[in-house]
Structure formats: C-alpha cells, structure tokens
Amino acid sequence: MRVSLNWLRELVAIDLEPEALGDRLTLAGFEVEEIEDRRTWAEGVVVGEILDCDRHPNAEKLQVCQVDVGQSEPSTIVCGAPNAAAGLYVPVACPGAILGKIDLKIRPTKLRGVLSQGMICSLAELGLAKESAGIHIFDNEENQRQVGEDVRPILGLDDVVLDLTSTANRADALSMVGIAREVAALTGGKLSIPSVIPPRIKKSARLKSIQIAVDSPQVCPAYLGTMIKDIKVEPSPLWLQRRLETAGIRPINNVVDITNYILLTWGQPLHAFDGDRLKALAGKDSLTIGVRPGRPQETLKTLDGQNRTLCPENLLITANDQPVALAGVMGGEATEVHDGTTTIFLEAALFGSAAVRRSARHQGLRSEASARYERGVNAAELEAACNDALALIQIFAGGTIQQQVIFDQRPNLERVIQLRLEQVHRLLGPIDRPGSDGEDGVGDMDDLEPEEVTQALTALGFGVKQETETKSIPDVSPIWQVTVPPYRHRDIEREVDLIEEVARLYGYDRFIETLPDQGELGYLPIEYTLLRQIRSVCRGAGLTELMHYSWVKPGQSQDTQITVVNPLVAEFSSLRMDLVTGLVQACRYNLEQGNPPLNGFEVGRVFIKDEDGLWESDRLGGIISGDPWQGKWLRPSQKQQPLSWFEAKGILESIFARLGLGVEYQPDCRDERFHPGRTASLWLQGERLGRFGQLHPQFRQDQDLPEAVYVFELDIEVLLDNLLQNQARQQFHSFSTYPSADRDLALFAPRSLAVTDLQRTMVKAAAGQGSLLASIELFDQYVGEGVPEGQRSLAFRLCYRASDRTLTDAEVNAQHQQIRDALQEKYGLTLRS
Known part of the structure; x- marks a missing residue:
C-alpha cells in the first residue's frame, strides 16, 4: 500500500x-519497499x-514566451x-x-539562436504523468496562487510516499487509519x-421499496444499502484527486472517487450503482438486492x-435476481455511475474472505476491493466508513438520502484472551x-517488566486488566485478561499472538540473541543422500x-x-498421474524451439486415485529422443539415425550399473502410449520397479x-x-590375481524367449556345485538366412574365474557343460557351440 x-x-x-x-515500520513487520520523495521532482x-x-x-x-516568474523582469x-x-x-x-x-x-541555453531562461513544464516532466500532450495549465482551483510561488504544494509534490507491504494476516494495514x-x-x-x-435519515426514508435478500449470512454477514437522489456527477475537488493519484488510483468522478477515498481511509470497499439503471435492469421500481452464488451459463x-x-x-x-x-x-x-447519473445506490457490505478469494481466482480478476476482502475487512467500522462516504457525497455531489436498508447478522466481535507474564518471558x-553497557559493550540482560508489557498492548488499542487474585500474592507472575480491539479480531486469537505483538512493538532487535552452548554437525538423511546420488548418476x-x-x-x-x-x-x-506426459510435452516444446532432441530426467511426485482412496508416490522419469553423439566429431558425416531400442536401453543400463542394481526386464504392453513389442516392465528382487519402452x-x-x-518411469x-x-x-572383495577363462556359447532360441530367462538359467545351473561363473555377456544376435523360422541366433560369452587358483580346462569345461545341459533340458534349444 502506498x-x-x-x-x-x-x-x-x-x-x-x-x-x-x-x-x-519495517522492524515492526511492515516492510517499506520504497520511499518515494516527491519533493525532489520539482x-x-x-x-x-x-x-x-x-x-x-x-x-x-517553437514559440518565444515572456513569462512572469515573480522576478523584476519577465523571463x-x-x-x-x-x-x-x-x-x-x-x-x-x-x-x-x-x-x-x-x-x-x-x-540557460540558446534554441535556434534565442536564449531560453528556463522551461515551461508538462506533468510528464514533473513526474505526475507518463505522457503529456503539452504544458500543464493551472485551472481555476489551482491558479489562486501568487506568481513565483513554489508549485510543489499546489501539485501535491511536497509529499513523501512510503510503499508498504504487510503480511496476509494484517488486513487492517491496508488502510490509512490502520497504518496510523x-x-x-x-x-x-x-x-x-x-x-x-x-x-440524519428521515423515518419516511425507511420504506420497504428496497429489500435485501442474502442466501447465506456466512458469506455476507452485513449489507448496508443507501439510495441517494439528486446527485450531480462532476470532477472531484483537486485535493481529493491528488490524494488518489498519490495512492496510485486514477480519479474518475466525485462519486467513484469518494468510494475509493473511503477504501484507502478505512479499508472498507464500497460500490456505487446507478440507481435508475439498477431499476431499469431489474424491470421494477421495487428492488430486491440479493447476494447469491452464480448459476451456470449466467454472464456479466x-x-x-x-x-x-x-x-x-x-x-x-x-437486482431482482439479475446479476x-x-x-x-x-x-x-x-x-x-456516469456523467448523467442523478441517483445512486451505495453498497457497503462485508463478504466472506474465502468466497471472494474463490470468486476472484476463478475469474482471474484482482482488484483493490478483493485484496481487502480476501484478507478480511474490519467488521466493526462498517457503519463509520459508510457514514463517512455519505457525508462526503452530500458535500461534493449534493443529493438527498431517499432510503437505507440494512441486513446485519455479524457475530459477536468481543474476544478476551489470558496473557501470562511467565509465558512472555519464556518465549521472548x-x-x-539500553544505557547499561557492560564491560563487553553489551547491556545488562533483563526480562520485560509487567509495565512494559501492558504499555505495549495498551498502545496498540488492547484493553488490559490484571486478574485480581494475583495482585496480593508476592513473587507470583502477573496474569492479564486482554480484550482484543474489533479491528484486530481476525488476527489475534491466542496468547502467543499477544506475545508476538509485545515483541513486535518493543522491537525484535532489542532482544538478546543467544545460541546453544554446544552445537551438533548437521547431516543429510540417507534417503536424501541416495536421491542426490541418483540425480548425479542420471x-x-x-x-x-x-x-x-x-x-x-x-x-x-476422469475416474x-x-x-x-x-x-x-x-x-x-x-x-498429474505420471511423469511421462510432462516429459513428452517438454520434448515436443524443445523441438518446436529449434533445439536438438531432448535427453532428460525428472524426479517428481504423482497422484493416483483408486478403489483404496487417494495416494501419492515419488517417481524417477526419463526421456531419450536423440543420439547424444550425433553431430560430434566422432560422427561428423553420418546421416542422422534414430537410436535403437538396445542403444536407449544401454543408457538406462549404465544408470543401473552405476547404482549397483541388477534389474530384470519382462515384456509389457499394458500402456497404449508405448510400443507393444518394445516395452518392458522392470523388476528388482521380485518387486516391480517401473517400465521402459x-x-x-x-x-x-x-x-x-x-x-x-x-521413456522410462521408476518408483x-x-x-x-x-x-x-x-x-x-x-x-x-579383493580382485582376483588369477586369470579368467572365457567360453562362447551359441544357440538357436525362439524369439519369444527372453535373454533374461536364459541368463537366469545359466546362473542357476552354475551355482549347483560351487559357481565359477563370473559374468555373462550377450555379444551377438542374428536373424535371417540360416536361422530356423521364428527363432534367432544368440551368442554369449561366459567368463569363469576363481579367487584362489588358476582354473584348469577340466574344471571350466565341466561347469560349462553343466550350463549347456541345463539349457537343453529346460528349453530344448539347439546349441551351435
């Protein structure tokens, strides 16, 4: 707020x-973002x-002007x-x-040969407008001044503006009265x-031609409507216009400007309707002003x-059910309200914070009024703001109050909270x-006195009354009953809120900063450490x-x-239900911007609804859409080729290898967005890890x-x-100092038989009598001439090693034959070597 x-x-x-x-103000919780000294502008x-x-x-x-500026001779x-x-x-x-x-x-400077001794200014040059078509001309209200007089008081440039930011709980700070x-x-x-x-409203003015109909007192606990006739709409007085401009509000006319002035003064939004247009829209002379939710397909x-x-x-x-x-x-x-308005209906109301916030957010519309209603308008001063506006309207726009209607179901705003001095000392x-510096330059440490606590609260408008039973008992910490002023009703609810007010007013900077005698080194939980490792590996x-x-x-x-x-x-x-959608959209966006194909990963949370209820889970997702070496000097002349399934899988396998995980792949075709023949579910120790395809x-x-x-997505x-x-x-485990022995194993296998199953059978067969098998690597696959229909040729390299001796050919051949027999027995494969 300005x-x-x-x-x-x-x-x-x-x-x-x-x-x-x-x-x-900043130390008290009202951050001053900028101090605008207008006195330096002119x-x-x-x-x-x-x-x-x-x-x-x-x-x-150009024109040559002779201007009297209050000196002996014109300039x-x-x-x-x-x-x-x-x-x-x-x-x-x-x-x-x-x-x-x-x-x-x-x-002084020469312009086309003529000496100019000054400059006639526009409002833009004085900082009061963004653009100006010409110089500013003082009107009748402004020119009642002596020539040579300082223009700053006339134009409102003798002022300093503080740009304040208040916290969301301080709705009262969005008004001049609250700041004061x-x-x-x-x-x-x-x-x-x-x-x-x-x-003064005549009894005859309290007629029943206007009525108030509120659907829910919770969303509108109070509504004051006043019909004023014989209004004359014209520009506002200059002081009012200057005051609004200083606050960043554009003057419109006297009626609208007065409602904005009350908004700034009291923090109470008002709205003026054209009374005649209101009745014309309603279709009747009798009006029922309603407050209700909108209906589908209604427009405004x-x-x-x-x-x-x-x-x-x-x-x-x-108005008669018309929005x-x-x-x-x-x-x-x-x-x-327009220039021809002669009758206005002035609205002064209280609306629920949640209702206004929801309505404004749905329409994507924010206003000065909604900003105050969302934080909570002072319910106790509704009448004061309304009456102040009515008085100003009668002064500057004329008019006679024709009728006033009131709907009031405000709850009791009185609140009394117990405050204990012992609790004040414990928390603060x-x-x-001040003025009691010790040898180290720091003043004496002392607790807040009871008088200082009561003085701070009294200065803020709280009513403070000490409980009688503690007065006559020595060495007993005082206890007060504190009455919260109505304008702080939404903000002060508990004892700790009162303690915060004491600290804020006394000054946070005046409390002793003490640290624990001994500290402990911080550490990251193991889950966060591992998560960082996963990110680093990716x-x-x-x-x-x-x-x-x-x-x-x-x-x-939708289900x-x-x-x-x-x-x-x-x-x-x-x-979001998965990470795949966001990754695909990111890839498409990068391509649209002319960037290379995207290879990326994301760690994020997904949200699912099923028969067991709602749950959320963290996932690791990734997308691989291009060869990372394409265009580098290793492949400068090659035509761009898409990555094969095995090349993309190799990138994922390198991540698992760095993490020390042995992941199994199983065919999967449950998601229609994935290729049915090139998608696998991933498993770790018999538990589903995710999918890749x-x-x-x-x-x-x-x-x-x-x-x-x-794309891959992991749990x-x-x-x-x-x-x-x-x-x-x-x-x-120390590295073996003994050499390894390699054997190749070639075979024909059905295309439906997964390599993972073959490798699992080999490992199980080798483990029967003390495994010497150190590793299994698939190094060749062939489909084509010479291979039976529906099968493929696979070639594995099996590495055998012992940690305590050099293996003999007989030992290696025995275990190798054991693996061959297991494959033939279980799958009936044709072994080629």
Missing part, C-alpha cells in the same frame, strides 16, 4: 524523517504567468508546446531548478482518527469491459537494557534434469485423475515427435529400498 506522509500526519502526530519512520519549479507568446523567428513549431523562455498562450498560469522551471524524475538540471494506529503505537504520537457523524459484463461467464464459485450481487456485480471484486458495466527471552549418463509443475489439464481418465476444487489456474485443475508410432505421430523416442521408493539394502550388504 502511504502519503502528508495524509498520515493528519491522522497521527509524527516528526520522524521518512527514512527513520520506514525503519521503524525543486526550483514555480508558478509563472505567460505574458506574451510570439512565433520563433527561426522555427515554425524569455522558448517553448514547443502547442497549447502555450498568453494569459495562462503554468509551472516554470527556472535556471538552477532540478527535475528529479527525468534527471534534468535547468540551465500502528504508527501511533510505535512512536507515541497522538492519534486523530476522523470522527464520523451519522447522517464487468467494469473492465470483459464479458464473464459465471459459475457457482462466483458470489454475485443481483449486476461480482461481490467484493468488481461491479457491472450496465449499472456503472531477556532483553538488552546426469553422468548424459540426461538433463527437468522440472515440471504437478498441475495438468484434465484428461480423459482415476484427481481434480482440485480451487486450483491456482482454472485451466490446470488436475494433478519406445513410444507407440501412432502416439509419437500425434505428438509430432522424432521417429524413435524412449523411487522401490529404488531407494534396494539401494539401502545394497549398502547394508556391501562388503569388500
């Missing part, structure tokens, strides 16, 4: 410099009167503005003036909140000109007493780490996909991807469990 220091001084007596005040700029204006002798678009100023004319009062930057916003110091209360408590300055006198054109489709998540204001506004967010264009610790295999949001667009699997009721973005309202050609074509794209929990078991089983 806080004008001049406006703030009207509400609380302060004499601090802006920088010092900013530091105090230093040396004064009011001038153009006495004469003649055409420049050497330039068609000659060359001006290029088309609206410069004799008799106008204008801002003039004399020689030596500094225009801080455009970083310009004015000096805080500053008064921090500085001890006298608070001067404007007193509001309720307008809001003040920003957008046609919005409504739904039950939108909270609406209706006229998004409650707490924005009004409708059909009932907006000792303080550093990067070592040439995969780039990717990160995607868990939010996805709703898909076709198993989890849809969120209030998503951050309406388009992405579901949670090539994308189905049809799916690949629909996604406009390269010819061969491979992190299974992966970590096996890595933990491997670490527990790890033992050091």
